Amino acid sequence: MNIPDDLLYTMEHEWLKPVDDGPALMGLTAYASEQLSGVTFIELPKKGQEVKRGQKIANVESVKAVSDIYAPAGGTIVEVNNALESDPSLLDEKYYDDGWICRIDLTDDAELDDLMDAKAYREYLGTLAG
C-alpha cells in the first residue's frame, strides 16, 4: 500500500502535509480509500471554518456507508477542493494529489508532533484487522 514518506498521518486515516510559509494540505490515505471502495459523494468542509484537532469537518459517502473526516490539526480551513464535488471518484485513486480535501492554516505547529510519520502509520496499519 502506498504510504508516502513526506506526509504525516492520523489514526482516522487522514494525511497532512505541512507546507513552509503556507497552509497545510490534507486528504485521505490509501487505506481509507480502499475501505470506502468507491466514493459517491463528499460533503466538503466549510471554507473559513475554524476547527480544532479531531473535530469532524466533512464526511464522505460510498454506496452503503457514510464516514466522517476529522481535522488532523487545529486551524482555519482556507481552501476547499471543489473538484471533488463534481468528481468524488478522485478519492478512489488520486487521494494523495488531485483528490486533496482542503488546506488548513495551522494554529499550533506543535500539534504536528502528535501525528504519525509514514513508518509509524505503516506499523499502525499492520495492527488493524483485514
Place this chain on the structure above:
Amino acid sequence: MDFIPHTDAQRRAMLETIGAASAEDLFEDIPAAMRAGELNLPAGHSEIWVRNHLEHLASKNATHLTPFVGGGFYDHYVPSAVTAILRRGELYTAYTPYQAEASQGTLQAIYEYQTAICRLTGMEVANASLYDGGTALYEAAMMAARLTGRNKIVLDSGVNPIYRNMLHCYTRNLNVAFREVPTACGPTPRDQVEPFLDDETAAVILQNPNFFGFIDDLADVVDMAHRAGALAVMSCYPISLGLVKTPGEMGVDIATGEGQSLGLPLSFGGPYLGFMATRKEFIRQMPGRLAGVTEDGQGRRGFVLTLQTREQHIRRQGATSNICTNEALCALAALVYLSLVGKEGLKEVARLSADKAAYAAQRLDRIDGVRVHRAAPFFNEFVCDLPVHAGEIVSGLIEKGYAGGFPLAQYYPGMEKRLLVAVTEKRTREEIGAFAEALEGLL
C-alpha cells in the same frame, strides 16, 4: 421463509449481554403511568360472536351522512380499479424493498408514483411518500432549515390549522421559531408577510388553495421569500392541480400535500398519504425513501432504492429524518388513480368539483341570512357566514343526514358563525339542492 422465534434461553443471554435484568427494563423510558397494564379482554369467542360484536361497534360510526365537509380531506370518488389492483396479493403484502432483486415490482411502482407527483406539482424530484400532508409539511420545514442554515419560519395562518398544530408539536424541543401571518377568510395578505422576512428566515410556508378554500397565485410571495434568502414551501391539494397553477410554476422550492384525494377513502382519519417534491439541487436534503432507475451488470433496466446515505439506517442521527418507511400501498393507490384518470380525467374531476361548489355556493347564497365569502376565487371549498352559531347548524344537519361543513371557530377564534363547506364531483344537483333546503330549514 419460516418465522423462527427466539428461545427463552436466547432472550436471557441477550438481556445479560446488554445488562438488562428483564425485557421490562427496556421500556423504562416510558412513564409507568403510560405503560400497558392488564388488557380487559374477554375469553375467546366464536367467529359469529366476534363479528356481531364488532359490527355493532362499527355501526356507531355515522357512515350514512352526505359529506359537505373538507378541511384538507375530501370525499372524492375511488374507482373500483384502484381497490381491485391494491387487493392483489403480491402488491398488498409487499414489504419494504430493501432487496432490489426481489422487489422490482414494488420499486417500479414507487418510481412511477414519484414521477406522477413530479408531473402533478411541476417539480423536479419527489420522494416515495411520507405519512400524511401534515408530517410532510413538517419535514419540508426542517429541510428548509437545514438547507439555509437558518431557523425562523414564516407560517401563513391560512395553512391547515391541524398541520400548524403538528408543526408546533413536532418542533417544540427544536431550535425553530414560527411567525404566523394573520390570514383570515381571504388570500394571504402580502403586507403582513414582508415584515417577517429577514436574514434568519429559513422558509415561508404557504397553502394553495388555503384552508378557507381560496385560490391564489403566490408567485410574488415566493419571490419575496427568495429575495430574503429563504425557501418557499407550499402545501397543495392534488385534485386542484388539475386546474390551478402548480407550485413548480410559482417557483416553489418544496411542494408537499395530502394525497388522500387521489384514490384513498376518508376512513375516519387514515391511512393517508404525504407527498413531497422539490428541486433536484436539494435532493440530498430530502427525507424519505427514493426509488431510482439504473442498469444491472448486464445492461438491463432495474429499479433500486437510491441515495440511501440520507437515511437513518446509514447516517443515523445525521440523517435527514427519522422516517424509515413510506406509505407504499397508499402511494400505489394514488399512482393507480392518476394513471386511470390521466391528465384529462384529473382536469375533469377538478372542473366538476369546482363547478359543483360554485353551484352550491349560489344556492346557499340565496338563503336569507347566509352569505358566501367571495374575497377571492375559490376551488371546491368556500366559507359561509350564517346568522347563528355554525356548530349548532352542523349538529342540526347531522340529524338531517348531512356532514354539513367545518365550523371554523374550532380553530379560528372569532369565527363562530362561519362554516367551511366543500363539494366534490360526487355530489349531485339533487343532493346539493336538498342540502341547501335542509340548511335553510334550520335557520
